Amino acid sequence: FTLTQPHSLSESPGKTVIISCTGSGGNIASNYVHWYQRRPGSAPSTVIYDNNLRPSGVPDRFSGSVDSSSNSASLTISGLKTEDEADYYCQSYDGSEHWVFGGGTKLTVL
Amino acid sequence: EVQLVESGGDLVQPGRSLRLSCAASGFNIDDYAMHWVRQAPGKGLEWVSGISWDSDSIAYAASVKGRFTISRDNAKNSLYLQMNSLRPEDTALYYCIKDLVVNNWGNDAFHVWGQGTMVTVSS
Numbered sequence: 001f002t003l004t005q006p007h008s009l010s011e012s013p014g015k016t017v018i019i020s021c022t023g024s025g026g027n028i029a030s031n032y033v034h035w036y037q038r039r040p041g042s043a044p045s046t047v048i049y050d051n052n053l054r055p056s057g058v059p060d061r062f063s064g065s066v067d068s069s070s071n072s073a074s075l076t077i078s079g080l081k082t083e084d085e086a087d088y089y090c091q092s093y094d095g096s097e098h099w100v101f102g103g104g105t106k107l108t109v110l
Numbered sequence: 111e112v113q114l115v116e117s118g119g120d121l122v123q124p125g126r127s128l129r130l131s132c133a134a135s136g137f138n139i140d141d142y143a144m145h146w147v148r149q150a151p152g153k154g155l156e157w158v159s160g161i162s163w164d165s166d167s168i169a170y171a172a173s174v175k176g177r178f179t180i181s182r183d184n185a186k187n188s189l190y191l192q193m194n195s196l197r198p199e200d201t202a203l204y205y206c207i208k209d210l211v212v213n214n215w216g217n218d219a220f221h222v223w224g225q226g227t228m229v230t231v232s233s
Contacts, residue, residue, distance in 0.1 A: 031216075031217045032217055032218075032219065034220065035221040036155070036220070038155075043205060043223040043224065043225050044155065044205070044220075044223050045223065045227060046219060046220070046221065047191075049210060049221075050217035050219065079229075089154065089155050090115050091155075091157075093217045093218070093222065095216070095217075097160070097167065097169035097216070098157070098169065098171070099145070099157040099160065099220075100157065101147075101154060101155040101156065101157060102154075103154045104154040104155065
């Protein structure tokens with residue numbers, strides 16, 4: 001089971017960006033999808049867990065969804081701010097005691 | 111405050127061994143599954159190994175299986191990663207992670223991350 005993300009995305013402040021995460025070799029809806037943000041020089045932190053839940057402290061500009069028909073998950077960030085510029089990773093469990101990350105998407109806000 | 115602090119990273123020659131430690135505070139690690147995840151320079155995140163809250167289940171990525179051993183000492187509230195037969199491709203920042211849900215194994219989020227410890231394998 002693998003997860004594929006776009007390598008990079010760029011968008012302007014105030015706009016909305018959608019980061020996709022496409023599963024192959026398994027049904028992405030079988031297990032939760034989580035999203036992590038990694039800013040340069042900082043450890044990753046969770047922005048979405050269990051497909052669409054936000055940890056406390058994460059603004060509601062961040063939302064997540066899973067689409068079984070396309071076997072993909074999405075992270076949507078609305079009202080982009082320069083502070084959202086970071087690498088974003090989707091992650092899931094493959095059901096066989098292995099945990100999988102997508103390759104990561106570098107988001108540039110300019 | 112829930113916190114994880116890794117240590118033990120170093121520059122080592124190929125074929126040598128290294129032991130990473132992760133000291134947990136603010137929670138009891140015997141309530142949670144714990145994991146190691148690494149990030150090689152310029153690369154993405156890679157799950158390395160995980161251990162269930164009761165140590166009954168242990169799993170490894172294919173890239174490290176047979177060379178790395180994960181363990182925990184609940185009395186010391188600490189997690190470890192023994193790395194043997196190190197290769198240059200093991201060079202990475204290694205993160206210690208706590209799962210989100212108590213007494214869960216598998217379908218769970220990586221909830222709390224340490225700051226990482228750097229392992230460099232080079233002659």
